[in-house]
Amino acid sequence: MKCKSFIIIISSLLVLQSCTKFLDEKSDFRLTTPETLEDNQALLDRVTDILTNNASSGEVSSDDYYLTESDFQALPYEEDRRLYTWQPDRVSINQSEGNDWSYCFRTIYIANAVLYNIEKYHIANADNIRGQALTIRAARYLDAAQVWCPVYNSSTATADLGLPLRLDPDMNIPSVRSNVQQTYNQIISDLRLAISILPDRQIAVTRPSKATALGLLARTYLFMGEYENALQNALLALELNNSLIDFNTLNAAASLPISNLNVEVVLRATMRLARPINSTLARISPSLYQLYDNNDLRKTVLFRTNSVGEVLFKGSYTGSSTGKIVGITTAELYLIASECYVRTNQIEKGLDKLNHLLANRYVSGTFVPLAITNQNIALNRVLKERRKELIFRGLRWADLKRLNRDGANILLSKTVNGQTYTLQPNDLRYAIAIPEEVVALSGIQKNRR
Numbered sequence: 157m158k159c160k161s162f163i164i165i166i167s168s169l170l171v172l173q174s175c176t177k178f179l180d181e182k183s184d185f186r187l188t189t190p191e192t193l194e195d196n197q198a199l200l201d202r203v204t205d206i207l208t209n210n211a212s213s214g215e216v217s218s219d220d221y222y223l224t225e226s227d228f229q230a231l232p233y234e235e236d237r238r239l240y241t242w243q244p245d246r247v248s249i250n251q252s253e254g255n256d257w258s259y260c261f262r263t264i265y266i267a268n269a270v271l272y273n274i275e276k277y278h279i280a281n282a283d284n285i286r287g288q289a290l291t292i293r294a295a296r297y298l299d300a301a302q303v304w305c306p307v308y309n310s311s312t313a314t315a316d317l318g319l320p321l322r323l324d325p326d327m328n329i330p331s332v333r334s335n336v337q338q339t340y341n342q343i344i345s346d347l348r349l350a351i352s353i354l355p356d357r358q359i360a361v362t363r364p365s366k367a368t369a370l371g372l373l374a375r376t377y378l379f380m381g382e383y384e385n386a387l388q389n390a391l392l393a394l395e396l397n398n399s400l401i402d403f404n405t406l407n408a409a410a411s412l413p414i415s416n417l418n419v420e421v422v423l424r425a426t427m428r429l430a431r432p433i434n435s436t437l438a439r440i441s442p443s444l445y446q447l448y449d450n451n452d453l454r455k456t457v458l459f460r461t462n463s464v465g466e467v468l469f470k471g472s473y474t475g476s477s478t479g480k481i482v483g484i485t486t487a488e489l490y491l492i493a494s495e496c497y498v499r500t501n502q503i504e505k506g507l508d509k510l511n512h513l514l515a516n517r518y519v520s521g522t523f524v525p526l527a528i529t530n531q532n533i534a535l536n537r538v539l540k541e542r543r544k545e546l547i548f549r550g551l552r553w554a555d556l557k558r559l560n561r562d563g564a565n566i567l568l569s570k571t572v573n574g575q576t577y578t579l580q581p582n583d584l585r586y587a588i589a590i591p592e593e594v595v596a597l598s599g600i601q602k603n604r605r
Contacts, residue, residue, distance in 0.1 A: 318336040
């Protein structure tokens with residue numbers, strides 16, 4: 157009953173749709189006594205609070221899809237129209253479906269509550285649960301950093317605005333933004349500690365494991381441009397799970413060819429399904445679709461064509477048209493390892509990792525292993541395959557930011573109602589505006605424009 161009471165209190169807080177109401181709610185741990193392993197594991201096992209509703213603002217703002225004029229005009233929330241065209245946020249009376257910021261910090265609150273409980277009640281044998289909570293907190297902060305922070309740049313990271321680092325469940329503590337370096341330091345610290353105490357695997361991929369934490373650390377270092385560290389952690393994660401789906405075994409004609417909880421999923425976490433990236437609205441950019449060869453099974457497994465010849469996405473890893481996975485998969489780990497090998501001038505090893513992945517993606521007998529000796533050509537091919545493989549995984553926005561930081565010079569452009577909107581490389585708007593309602597309530601500093 158103690159556990160149920162605590163979960164009811166947390167759940168009541170989490171179902172609030174308004175960020176204002178959420179931040180006004182005060183925690184009072186005197187009302188409950190979540191003193192057991194079972195109590196706190198139950199909090200972390202509540203998947204709808206922990207692993208769903210990861211940020212989709214970056215995906216909405218990215219370049220892998222487009223909306224028709226009529227679908228854009230029919231969007232019910234102004235927030236989505238402004239994200240699609242890279243406009244500043246503003247308080248709107250029709251923003252009623254919640255926002256990425258509130259969902260992010262709700263999950264961080266629960267992770268902090270579990271960590272607090274472990275220490276407060278001196279819970280024994282809690283390493284597994286502590287590791288899960290640390291991984292969840294780190295994952296949410298990493299996700300949030302890609303949306304609301306400038307890209308990590310070692311020369312400016314101590315000056316660039318980071319995130320409020322909430323490490324305690326006490327909501328009376330004011331929110332103050334850290335810098336980007338402090339934000340990434342916290343993510344890395346949480347993941348390193350989690351790696352040291354988590355089991356290699358869990359009973360389900362809805363619980364973070366050592367492989368999860370290693371994969372997230374590899375992703376973190378990749379975003380930072382620390383390629384040797386990213387490579388080391390990706391390889392360690394692959395030692396624990398290196399399974400791939402052979403796309404030849406899938407029914408490409410099916411409406412959802414890829415099954416839920418398949419062998420590639422290391423952590424099943426999903427993004428908030430903002431309206432613009434709904435599978436019936438988001439048309440795939442022709443320039444992206446044309447990257448897939450006819451013998452590349454991803455062309456038919458990941459996509460479908462509607463009655464007027466437009467291409468739409470169907471390759472969800474959740475077994476559902478409404479769920480898009482953002483958690484770690486083995487395919488992502490292969491691509492991280494491949495890219496980092498190439499970037500550290502170990503081209504042959506990098507292509508070995510890429511070839512192994514692609515052999516499971518092409519029609520049997522048609523794939524010719526890549527043999528490239530030029531580092532730039534090899535890197536471009538790896539990045540091309542990364543974009544093709546990881547579409548709608550919540551990674552494209554972060555990739556645009558880091559690639560432009562490194563000189564890729566990618567210009568984004570969208571035309572709506574005859575007006576063309578552009579986003580220049582390294583534009584300040586790559587750090588998406590924090591919701592105005594959050595700024596108004598907390599007084600935290602806005603992103604620079």
